[in-house]
Amino acid sequence: MKKRLIEQLQKHLINNYNRLPVVLVKGKGCRVWDSNDQQYLDFASGIAVNNLGHCHPRVVRAIQAQAKKLIHVSNFYYIEPQIELARLLTDNSFADRVFFGNSGSEANEAAIKLARKYGNEVLGGKYEIITAYGSFHGRTIATVTATGQEKFHTGFQPLLSGFKYIPFNDLEAARTAISPKTCALMVEPIQGEGGVILPSDIYLKGLKKICREKGILLIYDEVQVGMGRTGRLFAYENYGAPPDIMTLAKSLGGGVAIGAMLTTEKLARSLTPGSHASTFGGNPLATAAGVAAVSAILEDGVLENCRKMGKYLHAQLTGLRNRFGFIKDIRGKGLMIGVEIEFEGAEIVKRCLEKGLLINCTAGKVLRFLPPLIVTKKEIDEAIKTVTRVLSKI
Ligand SMILES: Cc1ncc(COP(=O)(O)O)c(C=O)c1O
Missing domain, CATH: 3.40.640.10 (Type I PLP-dependent aspartate aminotransferase-like (Major domain))
Known part of the structure; x- marks a missing residue:
């Protein structure tokens, strides 16, 4: 199904997006699923659209x-x-x-x-x-x-x-x-x-x-x-x-x-x-x-959760900085956090996807974390684990 859909897309749609090779078919809370029923933790939120997660x-x-x-x-x-x-x-x-x-x-x-x-x-x-x-x-x-x-x-x-x-x-x-x-x-x-x-x-x-x-x-x-x-x-x-x-x-x-x-x-x-x-x-x-x-x-306590989880995610990402010398800066407010690295971030985004985590990269070298504002500590821990695995292999 995935191969067929991607072929169809390449035939019928204007090629103005750099798409990742995945067909997303459903979502709930902070997670989405692809056409092979593979699950992903969504820390891109449709680029700050799904602040309440998927299908609230x-x-x-x-x-x-x-x-x-x-x-x-x-x-x-x-x-x-x-x-x-x-x-x-x-x-x-x-x-x-x-x-x-x-x-x-x-x-x-x-x-x-x-x-x-x-x-x-x-x-x-x-x-x-x-x-x-x-x-x-x-x-x-x-x-x-x-x-x-x-x-x-x-x-x-x-x-x-x-x-x-x-x-x-x-x-x-x-x-x-x-x-x-x-x-x-x-x-x-x-x-x-x-x-x-x-x-x-x-x-x-x-x-x-x-x-x-x-x-x-x-x-x-x-x-x-x-x-x-x-x-x-x-x-x-x-x-x-x-x-x-x-x-x-x-x-x-x-x-x-x-x-x-x-x-x-x-x-x-x-x-x-x-x-x-x-x-x-x-x-x-x-x-x-x-x-x-x-x-x-x-x-529904969304703003409070955003402030609390924002601090937690920021602290966890700061922890990574001590481990990976190529991280230049970590900055953000609430649950909009950028991790600036020394090289282009597209490959990291791709590898995170392969390991079940959606993030995005902006301005070439800034990995952007925009999880839904309803994210939990457990989900942040899971994302950090994936990012750590990916960064260790870079
Ligand atoms: C700050 C800002 N303004 C405007 C836009 C454009 O919004 P849209 O893509 O909905 O036209 C974006 C989209 O990323 C944005 O981040």
């Missing part, structure tokens, strides 16, 4: 119940779970208003468009957006332009005009980059695809102060770090500097595709009827899943 009972029940009632109607009408999800997000964040899309890229597109619309109309013709080197904001032409990594730009030029990049964690660079045309500064509170790069203790507060002084907007892309990944519902809560606009996606729907752009009442006024839209954005099925996922994160 609350999410499954909500999807089943909603699928029987109403799957899609357009945003010309009021949609009950959409309203409830927006209420949950605004009650638990800095924001007053939400726009729903279907992905992280779409959420960031909405943030970019809102910043430009507000900049043009309210700030008097400002349109330029500053982002950080090493950032990742998506694959649409605007979000790939916002992404401060040349490798994602290659072949897609000309990119959108009106973007500028600064080094992450450098407040002076941010201050000097702002021009009379700048309307917003956009960063990930912790850079994910860039290699799990944490902000310094003063960085986000400093950015906020600069944005206030210069009268421009601060946008956080919390697509990867939001929804409990760092041990708080939103990563910015760790740093005491809320933004003006924030984007979410990935685990917001407990595995179902959804994205969201959150903002304040004042800014939201710029998006008048007809100015922005999304056919599937905030549809009944995705938002019902979202209500279940956010409620589970808030009510």
